[in-house]
Amino acid sequence: MTAAIEIHNATKSYGDRPVLRGVDLTVEQGTVTVILGPSGSGKSTLLRAINHLEKLDEGFVAVGGELVGVRLHGDRLQELREKDILRQRARIGFVFQSFNLFPHLTILENVVEAPISRGIRPAVARETARALLERVGLADKESAYPRQLSGGQQQRVAIARALALDPEVILFDEPTSALDPELVGEVLQVIRSLTGSGRTLVVVTHEIGFAREVADRIVFLDEGVVVEEGMPAEVLDAPQHPRTRNFLGKVLI
Template identity: 50%
Template sequence: MTEPVTAAAQAPGTTTGTTAPRPTDAVIRIRDLGKSFDGRRVLDDVSLDVPRGRIVSIIGQSGGGKTTLLRCVNLLERPDTGTIEVAGETVHSDGRIVCRDLARLRRTVGMVFQRFHLFPHLTAVENVMLAQVKAGVPERQALERAVVLLRRVGLAHRGLAHPDQMSGGEQQRVAIARALALKPEVLLFDEPTSSLDPEATREVLWVMRELAEEGMTMMLVTHELPFAREVSDWVAFVDGGRIIEAGPPAEVLGRPQQARTRAFLTTYESAE
């Protein structure tokens, strides 16, 4: 497998992931990304590639910069430094947003949020239709695609339900269907199961596993380490705004080289 991270993405002494992919391999290419909030460095010279058809999982403690990294990809957060390329187009360079069409960027890079963000006054099918209609898709065609996508996530029978009539797991699956509606090239997932109970978590992970098997390119922030081990092609451990260690899941989660990674995994195992 082509390795989706460069040597620049690693802390000194890291031995995994020393080969950069060919330019045509990467849907997302991040180089030397930096971001601060109120003088606090949240991302520090982060470099990472996400090749087409691959799944890259970002793990680490809360507050380590994982979500900020994800939100920088589709410019929900504006980086201070570094370069981001999406589908071969530079969208950010050294503190400047150079993307001329943010709406198109966010159609290319779909995002599934931790808290669903469904419109409460719309039904499930209307939530999935909305972005399509705003993008100029005829209403009938948008309805047909919404029904297909709700069936795909196991919710064909809930199309007329409003968010407050659905469980958390159902709402998150509607959010996934909505993210798929505009046929993105890559999906970003920000802790998609963190607010769900175990049963709902299994439902959402089932959908994500199906997407993985279909070859969807995904970049996900997750605390579900067994799931990350199962579906990921690459895992990056982020701590203090830096990628401390990155590599295949069997190496990072099974045979970590860095002491900080080992300490994190020990803490996770103790909490289980």
């Protein structure tokens, strides 16, 4: 299979606190990878490094064979210009745990903002946005503002927005953690509908049942290190590492 994402020696510290300690990870094209781990294990930092929202201290990320956020200059990595980084991010959708919708824009305006800013004709962007809102079950909310929607509805809008540029890769950073329990299912159902679409999904979540159902591969991260990875049946049902067993024991209880 072709690698959609390649992460090599990803290393990141905040001050004197290491967050990622030389992570190596390959995500195959068209697959669903779920990243599990305790709070503070580096999951969100790793996800944000994939589209260069976090700059690594060492190592690199490549998406579709192209380095993200940097270029090779001689034997050193050099930061790209912001416009080039923005071009790359158009290929990498990102769904944040806190929705990150623009409160002063309607739902439709939120979804069309990025496509229009990248030169797509407004009429085409609106047509695509309406189709995406219908796909996530919110066709009747296009004139509403984020504050008028539930958390689950806002997150579904955020997913539609992430799809608006037709990205190759979509990253989900704990997409249900800010939701009331009764709203979690509607968001997971939308993510579930994206599996098998040919896109590559990477999902940071604590929803073990969802991970078991949709993941092609589970990655367990702890203290900035990939402790264990494998198919869901391997990692969730027969974890080999004590830290994985301890985490799953607490979460499943």
